[in-house]
């Protein structure tokens with residue numbers, strides 16, 4: 001006998017991709033939406049009531065979970081991306097499968113509280129310090145997959161090839177530094193062999209990543225691209241976040257990082273460039289023309305003084321946009337969404353580059369697509385039953401007409417206004433409280449303190 005899990009949710013206001021619809025009932029069965037009933041002014045009997053504006057679940061397309069341990073500590077003094085990286089490496093040194101599991105579980109629970117239903121984890125801390133593989137060479141990746149399950153969210157583990165510390169010349173990279181030894185598998189072939197053992201689960205998909213053109217020598221880029229191609233898996237790459245990367249690439253290869261990736265078959269519709277900050281017009285045309293996505297991480301980019309990228313031009317050229325909290329300076333996808341628009345306003349001194357609808361699309365449907373969850377990110381029959389409800393009666397959101405709910409959510413709400421998070425038809429956050437991790441602040445504090453001890 002088969003037991004099916006069915007549940008009806010009544011959405012006081014629903015975001016249906018283009019507009020706010022009042023009074024919508026959503027039937028779910030075994031984690032998927034089976035029917036969407038408009039014109040339902042009152043909750044049907046037995047329905048769970050979601051008061052506020054319910055959006056499709058949010059996708060955090062770029063995360064390094066352990067960077068959460070740096071919050072606050074990296075805001076003392078001055079510096080650049082490169083000085084920040086030294087502090088980040090010192091934290092990476094102390095991770096074990098056990099401590100990383102505890103930290104990631106708490107960080108993913110923080111994400112659920114922020115309305116995030118899927119995370120793309122760009123994962124490169126693979127081996128023990130010094131580079132010795134654990135008994136299970138995927139122990140760290142498995143810890144992250146388990147952590148996501150315990151926090152109630154979906155994960156795409158973007159297992160990351162990280163083989164060198166810098167570009168040496170046309171043919172090879174400089175060896176990893178002491179800190180980076182645990183990131184490296186030695187070669188892209190060894191990376192591929194290890195990753196091939198990873199198994200997908202209901203809540204977990206496996207994708208690939210190239211850390212950057214700094215970290216994977218040119219002649220090994222195609223190995224990673226081929227691995228992703230064979231599996232039809234997402235492939236992510238940090239791209240031109242820093243001008244120093246562009247300079248080193250030009251010197252060794254006589255071209256930009258984007259051109260190098262294009263030459264080695266890395267670009268394409270399943271590929272996402274993360275940051276895409278310092279690009280030439282030709283780079284923008286290559287990225288857009290190949291359908292390669294762009295993941296913007298505006299709160300990290302401003303935190304690390306990276307610069308402002310050209311997402312409007314990229315989108316116009318054909319690159320779908322997604323959003324990530326990356327270094328977790330804050331975890332708030334609504335803030336990421338408005339920051340992309342507000343950066344562009346500061347740069348151009350004009351308003352209205354993206355509508356709230358377009359920003360929500362980046363925060364949900366297009367973010368999910370970048371992570372290989374094409375069936376999430378919209379409230380319609382057949383989609384995954386992943387929902388995020390934003391309060392419209394909080395101190396930040398009260399006042400505007402409900403039909404302006406999307407504008408209110410994107411431009412005024414914060415993660416603190418997330419009232420419900422539903423993943424696969426299951427209530428993970430109810431009335432602002434996590435249903436699976438009872439005390440998220442305590443879990444974060446404990447996990448971070450254990451890394452300092």
Ligand SMILES: [Zn+2]
Pocket residue numbers: 062064122238274326327
């Ligand atoms: Zn990153």
